[in-house]
Amino acid sequence: QVQLQESGPGLVKPSETLSLTCTVSGGSISDYYWSWIRQPPGQGLEWIAYIYYNGYTNYNPSLKSRVTMSVDTSKNQFSLKLSSVTAADTAVYFCARGRIPASGSYMHDSWGQGTLVTVSS
Amino acid sequence: SSELTQDPALSVALGQTVKITCQGDSLRTYYATWYQQKPGQAPVVVMYGRNSRPSGIPDRFSGSSSGNTASLTITGTQAEDEADYYCSSRDISDNHVLFGGGTKLTVL
Numbered sequence: 001q002v003q004l005q006e007s008g009p010g011l012v013k014p015s016e017t018l019s020l021t022c023t024v025s026g027g028s029i030s031d032y033y034w035s036w037i038r039q040p041p042g043q044g045l046e047w048i049a050y051i052y053y054n055g056y057t058n059y060n061p062s063l064k065s066r067v068t069m070s071v072d073t074s075k076n077q078f079s080l081k082l083s084s085v086t087a088a089d090t091a092v093y094f095c096a097r098g099r100i101p102a103s104g105s106y107m108h109d110s111w112g113q114g115t116l117v118t119v120s121s
Numbered sequence: 122s123s124e125l126t127q128d129p130a131l132s133v134a135l136g137q138t139v140k141i142t143c144q145g146d147s148l149r150t151y152y153a154t155w156y157q158q159k160p161g162q163a164p165v166v167v168m169y170g171r172n173s174r175p176s177g178i179p180d181r182f183s184g185s186s187s188g189n190t191a192s193l194t195i196t197g198t199q200a201e202d203e204a205d206y207y208c209s210s211r212d213i214s215d216n217h218v219l220f221g222g223g224t225k226l227t228v229l
Contacts, residue, residue, distance in 0.1 A: 035218065045156075045164065045207055047218035058216055094163055098218070103170035105151035105211045106218050111163035 002027035004095050004112035012089075012119050018082040022095030022112060029053050029076045033098035035108060036069070036080045038091040046091075050098055051078055085119045092116050123147045123212045125221035132227040133198045141193045141224050143208030153191035153208045155184065158223075164207060168193055195226075203228040 008020035022034070035050040049059040051069040059067050063082070071078040082089060093115055096108040125145040133139035143153055152171055156164035166175050168184040181196045191210075195202055208221040 037218075037220075044205075044223040045158075045209075045220045047220055050218065058218075060217060061215075096163075100211075101170055101173070103152040103173075105154055105169070106209065107154045107166060107169045108156075108164070108209075109166055109175065111165075114163055 002097060002110050004097065004110055006093060006095050006112045006115040008115065008117070010116060010118060012085055012117060013121050014086055014119055015084055018080070018085050018089065018117055018119075020080045020093055020095075020115065020117070022078050022080075024076045024078075024097070029071065029073050029078070033100075033106070034071065034078045035096045035098050037094045037096055037108070038089075039094070039114070040088075040091040043091075048080065048082075048093075087119050090117065090119045123210075123214075123219055125153075125208055125210060125219050127206075127208060127221040127224045129222065130225045130227070132229055133195070134229045135200060136197055138194065138196045139198055139226065141195075141206050141208075141226065143191045143193075143210075143221050144189055145210060145219065145221075146189055147210040147213050147219060148186060148189050148191050150213045151211045152186055153184070153193075153210050155182075155191075155193045156207045156209065157202075158205045158207065159203075167206075198228055200228050202226065 030053045033050045036048040068081040095112045097110040155168040158164040172184045
């Protein structure tokens with residue numbers, strides 16, 4: 001059973017860069033998509049980006065200018081950097097494993113517990 | 122890019138049937154994936170593909186799709202089904218991941 005665990009600072013100052021890492025255990029990082037998804041307090045889910053194990057990335061166009069994802073297959077980890085943060089970036093950030101079943105759509109079948117990141121001075 | 126639209130809230134009497142819908146152009150090409158999220162927890166897949174349930178999801182959950190609308194039906198709703206439900210799909214033009222705004226389901 002694969003498990004995902006987010007790690008990183010819970011408090012980030014405005015205009016700085018939010019950095020999070022997701023560690024995958026119980027399975028290989030290969031052959032899957034790996035996403036970051038966030039949820040502002042009391043609001044819905046917003047997909048941020050995904051990275052394929054080979055390094056291919058796809059970013060939400062609304063965040064693309066500020067987002068960078070990377071993957072380290074040797075450590076079974078992938079990471080998120082979100083620059084120039086504001087209070088609007090305050091949210092629970094989830095990492096999740098994605099795959100494309102025969103239906104062709106995305107399916108995030110394993111999630112981390114989520115980590116709350118607050119943007120405040 | 123494409124969007125997915127859901128009713129913000131629905132209510133259902135205990136034991137009755139409820140249909141949660143999701144509309145969007147991408148659903149003409151791709152089936153929806155449905156997630157259930159309870160307070161303080163990560164989302165869990167309850168339905169994907171044409172009508173597939175992950176292991177452990179009760180068979181009272183079923184899915185369907187017609188045109189630009191996907192539906193998640195809960196037959197014989199239980200108290201533990203009270204949760205937020207999100208649909209998700211794949212943008213047909215750029216392969217982005219799409220989420221609907223979510224439906225808060227209340228079981229009366």
